[in-house]
Amino acid sequence: MALLVLCAQAIPDRFEVATVDHGLRAEAAAECALVEVTCTACGIACTTLKVALASGNLQQEARRARYAALGDWAAQRGLVALATAHHSDDQAETLLMRLNRGSGLGGLAGIRPTARLPGCTVPVIRPLLAFRRSELAEVVAAAGVQCVADSSNQDDRFDRVRVRAALAGADWLDPAMLARSASLLGEAEETLAAMADSAWQQGATVSADHVAVSLGPWHEINLRLLEHALATFDRQASRSDLAALLDQLDRDGAKANLAGVLVTRRGERIECAPEPPRRVQRSTPQHRSS
Numbered sequence: 001m002a003l004l005v006l007c008a009q010a011i012p013d014r015f016e017v018a019t020v021d022h023g024l025r026a027e028a029a030a031e032c033a034l035v036e037v038t039c040t041a042c043g044i045a046c047t048t049l050k051v052a053l054a055s056g057n058l059q060q061e062a063r064r065a066r067y068a069a070l071g072d073w074a075a076q077r078g079l080v081a082l083a084t085a086h087h088s089d090d091q092a093e094t095l096l097m098r099l100n101r102g103s104g105l106g107g108l109a110g111i112r113p114t115a116r117l118p119g120c121t122v123p124v125i126r127p128l129l130a131f132r133r134s135e136l137a138e139v140v141a142a143a144g145v146q147c148v149a150d151s152s153n154q155d156d157r158f159d160r161v162r163v164r165a166a167l168a169g170a171d172w173l174d175p176a177m178l179a180r181s182a183s184l185l186g187e188a189e190e191t192l193a194a195m196a197d198s199a200w201q202q203g204a205t206v207s208a209d210h211v212a213v214s215l216g217p218w219h220e221i222n223l224r225l226l227e228h229a230l231a232t233f234d235r236q237a238s239r240s241d242l243a244a245l246l247d248q249l250d251r252d253g254a255k256a257n258l259a260g261v262l263v264t265r266r267g268e269r270i271e272c273a274p275e276p277p278r279r280v281q282r283s284t285p286q287h288r289s290s
Contacts (some may be wrong), residue, residue: 001038001147002136003085003128008042015083018045018073022053024152027205031148038145049073057159064119071120079122081222086111086126089133092175093163095182098162104239105220109189110182129183197226206232211272222246226263229272235259 019035021028032048039046051065098107114120115124210227215222237259249265264271
């Protein structure tokens, strides 16, 4: 609702609104109706999107379905980007969650100001990352706009809810400073990504069934180069698996397989090719004498 109010002031007549009903809570339909009524009163086009969730991790599947539906809606409406209302408290929670999971630099960069998300056909922007949750609540209150609290935000089965409660109880932690650290880590991530892209452009040779690339002295850059190489064959692997493969090549040399790709180390270069099909060895029929 705060994003709605601020957009109405900053870019009137240049945006539309969509709200998503995941079908998880009975009250969700009424909440989506509230958004529609608010938009109608302001003369803003609004659409309610209903999604169906696949089995699996509930929050992950809800996020995947939400962004896929919003991306399709935005593309159909001819909108150039999708804005979400993530704020600095969200950023601080995300950083703590990922620290607790042992995430690498890419994960610790947290919620990015702009992103391309899998399954979402338009870029996502987060214009409110510099705002605290309390500041946005003040914006809504000052505008006299009705809002509701999502009851799932109190469900401690979810990691984010537990982290939020722990953060609220640790008054020595400053969410704004945690969010700032995530932003700085994001800048470091962008720098490493640019270095890896430059190394790829300068040192990689690519053909339909073969990729070779020169390694350098920085382990993190080499990981990204290997990730680039796998992506050439539409394959991907976790960062931990990539690191384990590079360690194996450093230790044992020769060859290793990962995600259906054969990786060979030759001095300071690695060569990658699709793993050859395995031969099926047929057994010779045994004839018994009568």
